[in-house]
Amino acid sequence: xxxxxxxxxxxxxxxxxxxxxxxxxxxxxxxxxxxxxxxxxxxxxxxxxxxxxxxxxxxxxxxxxxxxxxxxxxxxxxxxxxxxxxxxxxxxxxxxxxxxxxxxxxxxxxxxxxxxxxxxxxxxxxxxxxxxxxxxxxxxxxxxxxxxxxxxxxxxxxxxxxxxxxxxxxxxxxxxxxxxxxxxxxxxxxxxxxxxxxxxxxxxxxxxxxxxxxxxxxxxxxxxxxxxxxxxxxxxxxxxxxxxxxxxxxxxxxxxxxxxxxxxxxxxxxxxxxxxxxxxxxxxxxxxxxxxxxxxxxxxxxxxxxxxxxxxxxxxxxxxxxxxxxxxxxxxxxxxxxxxxxxxxxxxxxxxxxxxxxxxxxxxxxxxxxxxxxxxxxxxxxxxxxxxxxxxxxx
Numbered sequence: 001x002x003x004x005x006x007x008x009x010x011x012x013x014x015x016x017x018x019x020x021x022x023x024x025x026x027x028x029x030x031x032x033x034x035x036x037x038x039x040x041x042x043x044x045x046x047x048x049x050x051x052x053x054x055x056x057x058x059x060x061x062x063x064x065x066x067x068x069x070x071x072x073x074x075x076x077x078x079x080x081x082x083x084x085x086x087x088x089x090x091x092x093x094x095x096x097x098x099x100x101x102x103x104x105x106x107x108x109x110x111x112x113x114x115x116x117x118x119x120x121x122x123x124x125x126x127x128x129x130x131x132x133x134x135x136x137x138x139x140x141x142x143x144x145x146x147x148x149x150x151x152x153x154x155x156x157x158x159x160x161x162x163x164x165x166x167x168x169x170x171x172x173x174x175x176x177x178x179x180x181x182x183x184x185x186x187x188x189x190x191x192x193x194x195x196x197x198x199x200x201x202x203x204x205x206x207x208x209x210x211x212x213x214x215x216x217x218x219x220x221x222x223x224x225x226x227x228x229x230x231x232x233x234x235x236x237x238x239x240x241x242x243x244x245x246x247x248x249x250x251x252x253x254x255x256x257x258x259x260x261x262x263x264x265x266x267x268x269x270x271x272x273x274x275x276x277x278x279x280x281x282x283x284x285x286x287x288x289x290x291x292x293x294x295x296x297x298x299x300x301x302x303x304x305x306x307x308x309x310x311x312x313x314x315x316x317x318x319x320x321x322x323x324x325x326x327x328x329x330x331x332x333x334x335x336x337x338x339x340x341x342x343x344x345x346x347x348x349x350x351x352x353x354x355x356x357x358x359x360x361x362x363x364x365x366x367x368x369x370x371x372x373x374x375x376x377x378x379x380x381x382x383x384x385x386x387x388x389x390x391x392x393x394x395x
Contacts, residue, residue, distance in 0.1 A: 003133060006147040006275045007125075007182075007185075008125035008126060008185070010180060010305060011121060011181055011182065012122070012125070012134055012137060012138060013176070014120055014173075014176055014180055014181050015078075015122075015138050015181070016138045016139065016140070016141040017173045017176065017177070018078065018114060018138065018170075018173045018174060018176075018177045019080055019114060019115070019141045019142060019164075020113050020141030020142060020144060020145035020173075021145060021169050022082075022085050022107070022110060022114060022170065023039045023142050023145045023146045023149065024145040024146075024147075024148060024150060024165025024166060024169065025089055025132045025163060025169070025170075025273065026054060026089075026107060026149070026169075027145075027150060027226065028149040028150060028152065028153035029051050029144040029153070029247030030100045030150060030227050030229070030230050030231070030247075030248065031053070031149075031151075031153040031154055031229075031230050031241060031242070031244070032154060032159075032230070032241065032245075033047055033051075033230065033241075034154050034231060034234070034241065035129050036050075036159075037339055039098075039159065040097045040100060041247065041307070042097065042282070042395025043229070044338075044354055044360055044364060045360045045361060045370060046356075046364070048227060048355040048356035048359075049226075050097075050100055050358040050361040051104075051227050051296060051348035051352060051355070052103070052223060052227065052352045052354075052355050052356055053101065053104040053108060053352070054104050054108030054111055054351075055108065055111075055113075055219070055223070055349070055351035055352035056105045056108060056348065056349065056352035057104075057105050057107075057108025057109050057348075058108045058109075058111040058112035058115060058344070058348040059112070059344065059346070059347070059348025059351075059352060060112070060344045060345070060348075060349075061108075061109060061112030061113065061114050061115075062112050062115065062152055062340075062341045062342075062343075062344035062345040062347075062348055063295060063341030063342055063344075063345050064341070065077060065112050065113045065115075065116045065117075065341060066080070067138040067216075067341065068113075068339055069117045069120060069336065070120075070261075070334065073183040074117045074121045074124075074181065074288055075118055075177070075178060075181045075183055076184050076382060077117050078112055078113060078114045078117045078177060078181075079174055079177060079178040080113055080151055081109070081110040081112070081113025081114040081117075082110060082114060082170060082171075082173065082177060082178075083108070083110075083171070083174055083209060084106055084109050084110040084113065084168040085109075085110025085111060085114070085170050085174075086110070086174060087109050087167070087172040087365045088102075088103045088105070088106025088107035088108075088109070088110060089103065089105065089107060089163050089166040089167040089170055090103075090164065090167035090205050091103035091106060092104075092159075092163040092164065092166075093159075093163045093164050094139065096159065096374075097212060101326050103163075109346075110170075111348075112327075112344070112348070113243035115348075116341050116344050117340075118342045120159060120322075120336045120340065121181070121183070122134045122135060122138070122322055123322040123325075123333060123336050124184040124185065124333075125184070125185060125321075128286075132268070132324075133260075133263050133267055135246045135260070135263065135315045135318050135319040135322065136259040136260050136264070136312075136319075137179060137259075137260060138317035138349055139256075139259045139311075139314060139315050139318060140255075140256035140259050140260060140359040141258040142252070143252035143253065143255035143257075143259060143307075143311055144249070144250070144252070144253070144254040144256045146226070147249035147252045147253035147255075148248070148249075148251040149323075149342045150230075150245045150246070150248060151245060151246050151249050152246060153345050154241065154242045154245065164196040168303075171357045176253055187357035191221065192223070196265070196329060197253070200319075200341040201330060201331060201335045201339075202321075202335055202339070202341070202342045203336040203342060204330075205324070205328065205330070205331060205339065206388050206392055207320055207331075207388060208320065208324070208329065208339050208342050208343060208369060208391045209342075209388060209389070210320075210386065210388025210389045211317045211318075211320040211321070211343050211385075211388075211389055212267065212342050212343045212345070212346035212347070212389075213385045214276065214317050214382040214383075214385035214386060214389075215314065215318075215344075215346055215347035215350065215382075216346040216347065216350035217316045217378050217381055217382045217385075218280065218313060218314065218317070218347075218350070218378075218379055218382045219347050219350035220346070220350045220351070220353070220354035220358070220375070220378040220379075220381075221284065221354070221356055221375045221377070221378035221379025221380070222251075222310065222351075222375075222379055224354055224355045224359035224360075224372070225248070225251055225372065225375060226248060226251055226252070227355045228355065228359065228360065228363065228368065228371070228372075229244065229248040229251075230244035230245045230247075231244075231245070232275075232368040232372075233248075235368070236278050236367075237253065237295070239353065247299060247303055248258070248303070250303040250304040250306075250307045251263065251287075251302065251303060251306060251310065252307055252311070253304075253307060254305075254307040254308040254311065255306050255307045255308065255310055255311025256311060257308060257311065258279075258308045258309055258310065258311025258312040259311040259312060259314070259315045260311075261312065262275055262279065262313075262316070263312065263315045263316060263319070264312070264313025266316065266392075267392070270390065270391050270392075271317050271385060271391070272386070272391055272392060273383075273386040273389065273391075275312060275313075275316060275332065276313055276316050276317070276382065276383055276386040277383030277386055278377055278383075279309045279310065279312045280310075280311045280313055280380050280381075280382045280383050281380050281383065282296070282306075282309045283306050283309050283310040283313070283380075284310070284377070284379050284380040285376075286302050286303075286306035287303065287306045287372070288303050288372065288373065288375055288376050289302050290302035290306065291368075291372050292304045292369075310379075313382070315370075317343070317347075318343070318363035319338075319392065320343070320389055321336050321339035321343060322336060323338075323339045323392040323393060324336075324390070324394075325338065326393050327390045327391070327392065327393065328390065333350040348350045354375070354378065358374065359371045359374060359375050362374055
């Protein structure tokens with residue numbers, strides 16, 4: 001095997017590590033939400049706004065960050081993002097709700113810079129028939145690190161020590177990424193297009209719009225479960241927060257298996273649209289069954305199964321910009337950054353607006369059951385947009 005073929009797995013591993021650490025000390029918040037609300041004297045809606053704020057900043061920056069990455073390269077853009085995310089996590093050690101908002105904004109800026117670069121790196125290092133599989137592998141990091149963050153949060157001695165640890169972890173991952181990642185294999189040159197050209201092509205593709213709208217409603221349905229479940233289970237079912245956090249971590253923990261298994265299956269069989277539709281409906285049905293269930297053991301099982309099937313959805317959407325140049329003539333490899341920016345803008349804004357502006361107010365007015373039903377509907381309808389995307393090349 002040629003050296004660069006082996007080195008692509010190093011690239012993937014370092015991207016996996018950096019991407020995951022951005023979520024580790026962000027998604028510890030849902031497990032200790034009541035403590036955070038008391039610490040900062042904020043209510044459920046304000047907490048939801050604070051928690052999802054990084055998604056807004058990441059969404060607003062995703063498209064410009066994609067174009068920026070086209071100009072300066074993956075390593076530089078993602079390294080800048082990693083440093084900013086580490087700074088934002090450190091700022092959370094400072095007192096005051098203003099510092100909390102600032103820290104979340106900085107974290108969102110870092111996430112936006114890192115998130116959009118990974119499809120571009122994968123396209124440069126992996127052949128088209130492995131793009132879906134590689135995308136699924138790196139997305140396992142988000143699921144694994146989110147799950148770990150939810151589980152470990154109650155066991156830190158203080159909020160300040162948890163965030164100081166987080167800043168150090170992100171900084172180490174960023175330094176490793178900067179030291180060893182290369183933008184492309186030897187001899188591979190990725191053209192750097194004019195900004196206007198990249199934007200125009202990405203925004204004129206119905207496949208990109210399909211993936212963007214699909215991820216938009218997917219995140220509108222997913223994030224409320226992650227943000228509110230532990231608190232809802234504590235209030236309405238009497239489940240301790242630590243246990244509720246461990247249960248909700250199963251939304252993402254088995255998801256890493258699903259994000260590996262289902263893209264691998266679709267890369268051999270095709271029918272990506274069928275996978276997206278079926279898995280999204282299955283997640284919503286399983287999560288609602290779990291919420292209405294009164295047996296604690298069955299709650300673990302149902303949420304775990306829901307996480308497994310949900311893990312197979314997002315990688316299919318995220319892979320679209322990377323494989324589109326191989327199935328659509330007008331989309332070229334140099335436009336992947338801009339295309340990923342469009343997709344990630346919708347993904348992140350969907351993640352931001354749902355919980356504080358739709359689901360949390362519904363929960364306050366009508367209870368968590370109605371709120372979770374609405375969230376499940378959002379997640380299930382993403383399959384409607386799958387008809388707009390083409391099938392990727394088969395392995």
